[in-house]
Amino acid sequence: MSLQTINDLLKKHKLVEGMLNNQPMPRRKLITALVQKQHMVELRSLLARLSAIEIGQILHALDLEDASLVWQQVEESRQDDVLWELSDTLREALVGDREPHCGVGQMSAFELLEGRLAKVAITCRHDLYAIKPIWIDLLAPSKAQRLLIGQHYGLELPDPLDLTDLEASARFYVEDQHEIHIHSDFLLDREGKSRSVPVAFILRGDMLFSVRSEELPVFRLQRLRARTQPGFVSDCKDMLLDLYGAEAEYSADALENIYEQLEIVSKKVLSQDISDEEAADILTDIAEEEDLNGRIRRNMLDTQRAVSFLIRRKLLNTTQLEDAQQILRDIESLNSHTAFLFDKINFLMDATVGFININQNKVIKIFSVASVAMLPPTLIASIYGMNFENMPELQWMLGYPFALGLMTVSVLLPFIFFKRKGWLR
Numbered sequence: 001m002s003l004q005t006i007n008d009l010l011k012k013h014k015l016v017e018g019m020l021n022n023q024p025m026p027r028r029k030l031i032t033a034l035v036q037k038q039h040m041v042e043l044r045s046l047l048a049r050l051s052a053i054e055i056g057q058i059l060h061a062l063d064l065e066d067a068s069l070v071w072q073q074v075e076e077s078r079q080d081d082v083l084w085e086l087s088d089t090l091r092e093a094l095v096g097d098r099e100p101h102c103g104v105g106q107m108s109a110f111e112l113l114e115g116r117l118a119k120v121a122i123t124c125r126h127d128l129y130a131i132k133p134i135w136i137d138l139l140a141p142s143k144a145q146r147l148l149i150g151q152h153y154g155l156e157l158p159d160p161l162d163l164t165d166l167e168a169s170a171r172f173y174v175e176d177q178h179e180i181h182i183h184s185d186f187l188l189d190r191e192g193k194s195r196s197v198p199v200a201f202i203l204r205g206d207m208l209f210s211v212r213s214e215e216l217p218v219f220r221l222q223r224l225r226a227r228t229q230p231g232f233v234s235d236c237k238d239m240l241l242d243l244y245g246a247e248a249e250y251s252a253d254a255l256e257n258i259y260e261q262l263e264i265v266s267k268k269v270l271s272q273d274i275s276d277e278e279a280a281d282i283l284t285d286i287a288e289e290e291d292l293n294g295r296i297r298r299n300m301l302d303t304q305r306a307v308s309f310l311i312r313r314k315l316l317n318t319t320q321l322e323d324a325q326q327i328l329r330d331i332e333s334l335n336s337h338t339a340f341l342f343d344k345i346n347f348l349m350d351a352t353v354g355f356i357n358i359n360q361n362k363v364i365k366i367f368s369v370a371s372v373a374m375l376p377p378t379l380i381a382s383i384y385g386m387n388f389e390n391m392p393e394l395q396w397m398l399g400y401p402f403a404l405g406l407m408t409v410s411v412l413l414p415f416i417f418f419k420r421k422g423w424l425r
Contacts (some may be wrong), residue, residue, distance in 0.1 A: 002050055003058050009043055010066050016115050044073045052078060056085025064093055071095075080144060098134035104303060107145055110223070110239075117226035119234060128152050134236045135208045139215060146211070155179060155204060160213040172309040173304075179204045180313065182240075184306050186216050186247055187301050189254045194292045196299055201240060203315070208236035216340035218246045227345045241323050248330045251296045255337050258289050262344055265289075269348055274355045277373050282352050297338040304331045376410030 008383060047055060055074065059067045059082075071094050074082055083091055083098075091098075107122035109134045120131050122255070125148060138157065146157040163183055171183040180203040185196040197216055202209040212219075220241055226232045233239050265285050268278065307324050310316060316324055384393065384403055393399040 002046065002054060003061055005046060006043065006058060006062075006070065009046070010062075010069065010259070014045065014091065035211070040073055043070065044075075047073055048075065051195065052081035053085055055082050059086060059094075060090060068094060106137075106139040107141065107148075108137045108139070110135040110137070110226075115232075117223065119223065120225070122149075124148075134206060134233075135210070138209070138211045139218065140213050141211060149209070150170050151208070153204070153209075155202060155209070157202070157209065157211055158200045160198065160200065160211050162241035163200055163211075163213075164354075172306065174313075180315070182306050182309065184244075184301050186212075186218055187251055187296060187299050188214060188216060189250075189252060189292065190255075194254075194295060196295055201234060201412065203222075203240065206236055208239050218243060218250050220323060221250075222246050237310075237320055241307070241316075241320055241327065244307055245323065245327050245330075247303055248300070248327055248334065251300060251334055252330075252337075254292065254296055255334065255341065258293055258341055259344075261285065261289055262341070265348055268399075269355070271352050274352075276359055279352050279356045279359075281351070286345055286349055286352065290342075290349075293338055293341045297335065300331045300334050300338070304328060307331075365423070369415075370424060373411050373414040373418075377407035380407050380410060 050058075055070075055078075059070060062070060067090070071082075083095065086094070109120045109122055109128070109131055109309055110117045111120065112118070113129050117135075120127065120133070122128060122136075128149075130298065136153075138145060138149065138160075140160065141149075141157070143159070146159070150157045173181050175181060182201040182203070184199055184201065186199050188195055188197050197212060197214050199216075200211040202211075210219075222239070226239070226242075233242060265282055268274070274282070307327050311324050380403060384391075394403070396402070
């Protein structure tokens with residue numbers, strides 16, 4: 001419908017322009033300019049309502065002259081998005097050597113040079129022609145960047161913002177042309193705040209593609225190791241396994257930090273006196289460590305499934321298979337450690353709640369003692385508040401001081417008794 005509308009508009013534009021050019025009338029150029037301006041305003045208004053994909057399809061369907069005219073009416077702020085939808089031939093015909101802007105994300109390619117991993121920053125399409133990478137890493141890529149890599153290597157890269165919406169059954173699968181897709185969660189542990197960052201891996205031939213939304217310590221560590229240690233990686237599958245192995249190491253360090261924090265909390269919990277405010281702070285600390293411990297356990301189970309998937313696909317050579325088995329053994333030990341920490345967390349939680357209950361019981365005990373101590377004077381006051389005629393003490397001059405003294409003694413005696421029993425502690 002949009003293509004037909006644009007074709008009709010272009011035909012009308014050419015028809016009116018031809019008719020005006022053949023008419024000998026004054027101010028012909030002015031009238032022609034006004035008519036052309038009106039047509040272009042309509043064309044721009046129509047293009048503004050279309051997506052970049054639709055505009056790209058329309059440009060491919062038009063002949064070059066009409067496509068050039070339509071291209072001139074595309075808003076400058078949208079031209080980069082439209083250029084990514086065009087073929088190389090049409091793009092060169094419309095804009096020459098101009099490369100569309102890729103966006104603010106980072107694209108990095110890694111190739112093996114003398115056994116070491118060498119990083120090549122990718123800024124445009126031409127950077128890909130002179131390299132033979134084993135790994136291409138996309139950090140918070142824009143749609144344009146994903147299209148650039150995808151069109152060059154003939155695959156479709158996912159949007160990192162959509163990775164959290166995947167079902168469990170869609171985390172490991174094989175596409176056409178033997179593309180292996182793996183979606184895993186990696187731990188990002190920062191001071192006072194931890195979370196899981198989804199990462200999409202694609203294994204295709206001798207190349208590994210990774211797409212993620214945030215920088216991760218595991219990726220930074222592996223790049224450093226592969227760059228400084230010759231022979232650390234030999235191919236893309238080595239790179240993927242080493243990333244999973246580094247994730248297990250990073251999680252182990254995080255578990256050690258959890259244990260250290262819980263030791264600090266234990267000293268507070270097992271101290272003699274804990275106020276309610278201190279207990280509330282302790283519960284907050286325990287809850288943070290419990291959340292991190294649960295996140296690590298979930299990520300380790302996810303990594304375990306991913307490595308098992310690679311083993312089942314029989315993609316690994318003998319050395320890589322041994323590395324994968326070692327990663328699975330490390331994960332098993334980490335799972336045992338997380339179970340131990342869960343038990344410790346539950347103990348500290350129960351102990352802290354127990355101290356809170358003890359503090360509350362102390363308050364209730366004080367109220368109970370006060371209530372019991374106030375019963376005798378209340379009874380005395382009630383007796384002398386009766387309206388009987390024959391009450392000798394009412395006519396006694398010392399009756400009022402006697403009643404006050406009697407009430408004071410009746411209060412002191414229970415307190416002395418409770419103190420000797422140790423009930424006031």
